[in-house]
Amino acid sequence: MDTSAELAPSSPLISSSLESSLKHYFGHDRFRFDQRRIIEQVLKNQDVLVIMPTGGGKSLCYQLPALLKGGVTVVVSPLIALMQDQVTALQDNGIGATFLNSTLSPNEVRSREEALFSGEIKLLYIAPERLFTQAFIELLSRLGQEIGISTFAIDEAHCVSEWGHDFRPEYRQLFQLKERYPQIPIIALTATATQRVRTDIVQQLRLCDPNVYVSSFNRQNLYYEVKQKSKQAYLQLLKTISEYQGEEKGSGIVYCLSRKHVNEVTLKLQQDGVSALPYHAGLNAQERENNQTQFIRDNVQIIVATIAFGMGINKPDVRFVIHYDLPRNIESYYQEAGRAGRDGEEATCTILFSWSDVHTVKYLIGQKADPNEQRIAQQQLNQIIGYAESSVCRRKIQLSYFGEAFESPCGNCDNCINPTPTEDWTIEAQKFLSCVYRCEQRYGMNHIIDVLRGSRKKRILELSHDQLSTYSIGADRTVDEWRTLCRSLIYQGYLDETTDGYSVLKLNAKSNQVLKKLTSVEIPVSSKIEKSVTSVKKTADAELSEIESLLMSQLRTLRKKLADEQSVPPYIVFSDASLRQMARIKPQKTETFSEISGVGNRKLVQYGEVFTQTIRNFCQENKIEKHLNEPNPSVNPSIVYEPASQTELTTTHLTTYQLYQSGISLSEIALKRDIRLSTVNSHIEKLIQAKYPVDIDKLVSIERQAVIRSAIAEVGPHSLRDIREITGETYDYQEIKLVRAAWESQQN
Numbered sequence: 001m002d003t004s005a006e007l008a009p010s011s012p013l014i015s016s017s018l019e020s021s022l023k024h025y026f027g028h029d030r031f032r033f034d035q036r037r038i039i040e041q042v043l044k045n046q047d048v049l050v051i052m053p054t055g056g057g058k059s060l061c062y063q064l065p066a067l068l069k070g071g072v073t074v075v076v077s078p079l080i081a082l083m084q085d086q087v088t089a090l091q092d093n094g095i096g097a098t099f100l101n102s103t104l105s106p107n108e109v110r111s112r113e114e115a116l117f118s119g120e121i122k123l124l125y126i127a128p129e130r131l132f133t134q135a136f137i138e139l140l141s142r143l144g145q146e147i148g149i150s151t152f153a154i155d156e157a158h159c160v161s162e163w164g165h166d167f168r169p170e171y172r173q174l175f176q177l178k179e180r181y182p183q184i185p186i187i188a189l190t191a192t193a194t195q196r197v198r199t200d201i202v203q204q205l206r207l208c209d210p211n212v213y214v215s216s217f218n219r220q221n222l223y224y225e226v227k228q229k230s231k232q233a234y235l236q237l238l239k240t241i242s243e244y245q246g247e248e249k250g251s252g253i254v255y256c257l258s259r260k261h262v263n264e265v266t267l268k269l270q271q272d273g274v275s276a277l278p279y280h281a282g283l284n285a286q287e288r289e290n291n292q293t294q295f296i297r298d299n300v301q302i303i304v305a306t307i308a309f310g311m312g313i314n315k316p317d318v319r320f321v322i323h324y325d326l327p328r329n330i331e332s333y334y335q336e337a338g339r340a341g342r343d344g345e346e347a348t349c350t351i352l353f354s355w356s357d358v359h360t361v362k363y364l365i366g367q368k369a370d371p372n373e374q375r376i377a378q379q380q381l382n383q384i385i386g387y388a389e390s391s392v393c394r395r396k397i398q399l400s401y402f403g404e405a406f407e408s409p410c411g412n413c414d415n416c417i418n419p420t421p422t423e424d425w426t427i428e429a430q431k432f433l434s435c436v437y438r439c440e441q442r443y444g445m446n447h448i449i450d451v452l453r454g455s456r457k458k459r460i461l462e463l464s465h466d467q468l469s470t471y472s473i474g475a476d477r478t479v480d481e482w483r484t485l486c487r488s489l490i491y492q493g494y495l496d497e498t499t500d501g502y503s504v505l506k507l508n509a510k511s512n513q514v515l516k517k518l519t520s521v522e523i524p525v526s527s528k529i530e531k532s533v534t535s536v537k538k539t540a541d542a543e544l545s546e547i548e549s550l551l552m553s554q555l556r557t558l559r560k561k562l563a564d565e566q567s568v569p570p571y572i573v574f575s576d577a578s579l580r581q582m583a584r585i586k587p588q589k590t591e592t593f594s595e596i597s598g599v600g601n602r603k604l605v606q607y608g609e610v611f612t613q614t615i616r617n618f619c620q621e622n623k624i625e626k627h628l629n630e631p632n633p634s635v636n637p638s639i640v641y642e643p644a645s646q647t648e649l650t651t652t653h654l655t656t657y658q659l660y661q662s663g664i665s666l667s668e669i670a671l672k673r674d675i676r677l678s679t680v681n682s683h684i685e686k687l688i689q690a691k692y693p694v695d696i697d698k699l700v701s702i703e704r705q706a707v708i709r710s711a712i713a714e715v716g717p718h719s720l721r722d723i724r725e726i727t728g729e730t731y732d733y734q735e736i737k738l739v740r741a742a743w744e745s746q747q748n
């Protein structure tokens with residue numbers, strides 16, 4: 001059924017609130033980050049620069065205004081694949097969108113132009129090189145007169161900057177937009193994290209007094225880890241892939257440095273029965289496109305790639321990114337790892353680190369002809385080594401590199417989950433910083449360490465640095481210890497390092513605090529690399545019960561079938577998050593189905609019936625009663641009360657029980673089983689309800705049990721919130737649930 005008529009620009013919905021338009025067109029319940037404020041600015045015809053990490057939801061910032069404003073929004077987008085993907089996703093939401101690029105035949109171009117002038121199209125995607133061709137200039141001017149141009153949206157705007165990681169010369173022409181169409185507002189969007197590129201975008205695009213929105217670069221859903229590459233690296237890779245793929249066979253990217261390495265690894269994986277394809281610039285365009293499409297459509301699960309792969313990939317449900325070789329620098333690592341989990345669901349980012357890889361990269365750097373390039377590459381390599389070796393929160397390091405302060409622990413990286421003990425090194429920090437000061441803030445780490453340790457190197461003597469008061473005051477510490485301290489000072493913001501390739505150490509306001517003894521400095525005491533890091537990766541599906549996982553896999557199959565019928569990627573039909581919500585809530589009617597996040601009007605009409613039918617059948621086959629539909633299951637699933645009579649135990653509960661019986665703690669069970677502590681807790685709750693012998697006194701102290709029990713006696717067992725209101729906030733829901741289960745099992 002075609003619903004485009006109800007979505008025409010004259011729809012009365014335009015005047016209703018932004019939230020209802022969001023639900024109507026895109027199926028989302030609320031705006032993320034700054035989306036709402038940005039959209040308001042675009043609606044007011046202001047120039048805007050949007051800086052949001054990958055997966056933040058940039059597209060919505062121009063797509064929703066495009067639907068609410070009169071006329072057409074012209075979107076400049078660098079890659080054909082990216083364009084196609086966005087347009088397909090919009091069309092699947094029933095939104096008039098199209099693109100013009102070099103792949104189209106003259107006939108196709110003509111029919112798309114007709115659609116434009118008939119007013120059916122709200123978003124027109126175009127490649128930058130086409131923008132200023134004579135034909136397009138004429139088309140735009142006619143479009144402006146007959147239909148109107150509402151906004152120019154410049155996607156991947158960092159491509160205008162030579163300082164960015166993906167400069168595209170054709171983007172340099174974009175300054176002409178403001179000159180030719182000064183009255184049309186521009187919204188520029190990028191995930192670039194560096195200030196230099198941001199400034200460049202504003203200048204290059206001639207943005208007029210733009211409002212700049214910078215979101216945090218913290219990607220909370222990504223788990224970061226560094227593992228030491230073992231001698232049998234390939235086997236380690238194979239094992240890591242199979243572990244992270246899980247039973248659901250999630251998608252992943254494996255990055256290698258060279259084409260040769262990509263080919264080798266792909267071949268081995270294929271021989272080992274892993275569904276993998278290669279991607280690098282040495283393949284012809286046809287092969288590249290084919291491999292990419294196979295990946296996006298979930299026909300193949302793993303892409304082994306050089307860094308050529310990535311920017312055009314909008315696939316939101318990549319569950320893991322493994323760097324089998326060293327990343328080039330922190331920024332590219334952030335961007336490459338960031339291709340995981342764009343959908344906001346949990347995903348894992350792993351570096352397999354080895355010193356022999358470092359030597360290879362060093363050798364390659366030595367081959368570079370330009371000494372300036374060599375210097376910068378060497379510095380970037382040092383930063384990556386620093387990152388890999390560090391015991392500091394991985395997030396903190398990445399974000400500090402982008403100038404964003406972050407309070408660790410993040411709870412979602414190897415170093416935070418498995419922390420290295422820290423020691424007070426304030427005195428050493430003072431020695432180090434005062435040595436930087438004595439050396440007039442003109443040298444890098446190694447020089448400072450030489451001075452501190454009293455080196456007799458020629459350079460030190462020539463500079464008379466053996467005469468400094470800090471000379472030789474740090475001979476009691478090893479070079480490695482001083483290095484760890486120095487890096488730690490940088491991540492913690494107590495010291496700055498220039499990024500011009502010379503890595504000169506500079507003091508800042510926080511350094512003075514240390515020097516004036518106003519603050520103490522803690523640093524991790526041992527190097528992570530020597531330890532093997534236990535993986536604590538979590539998969540989102542682990543949170544589903546066994547029966548829900550079963551339904552989830554049927555829903556995935558249905559999604560794949562529907563996607564294949566339309567030749568679109570499965571995520572265009574529904575995201576993993578939407579499917580998971582369906583598996584939990586099990587909506588059997590279209591009214592309840594429409595409450596699922598990601599179900600907008602068009603999708604309700606198009607898919608509501610088939611999905612609810614599948615869910616109905618599933619519930620019948622598995623004898624599941626009509627589900628008590630919670631209005632919003634994601635808000636706080638823990639406060640729904642299930643009386644013991646409905647408790648079904650499955651193998652997952654029993655596995656937890658076996659481990660419990662072996663005498664280990666609940667957190668150890670969580671670690672062992674790779675599931676959340678709260679999940680273990682809920683298993684124990686069910687076991688208690690089912691009258692398994694669980695010794696509650698070992699889990700919750702007798703005093704605390706007494707308080708909880710008396711609260712239950714007062715307000716009854718039904719509302720955890722009410723119980724907690726009486727116990728007070730020092731009691732958490734987990735312990736209340738355990739005591740309530742024990743209380744309840746004694747009642748009947």
Ligand code: ADP
Nearest residue numbers: 028030031032054055056057058059060316342
């Ligand atoms: P970016 O371009 O910033 O990487 P996208 O625009 O591709 O991000 O959005 C990433 C994902 O987030 C998409 O799957 C999109 O549907 C989803 N998304 C965007 N905005 C919202 C929102 N307000 N609520 C829920 N999901 C959203």
Ligand code: ZN
Nearest residue numbers: 393410413416
């Ligand atoms: Zn952390």
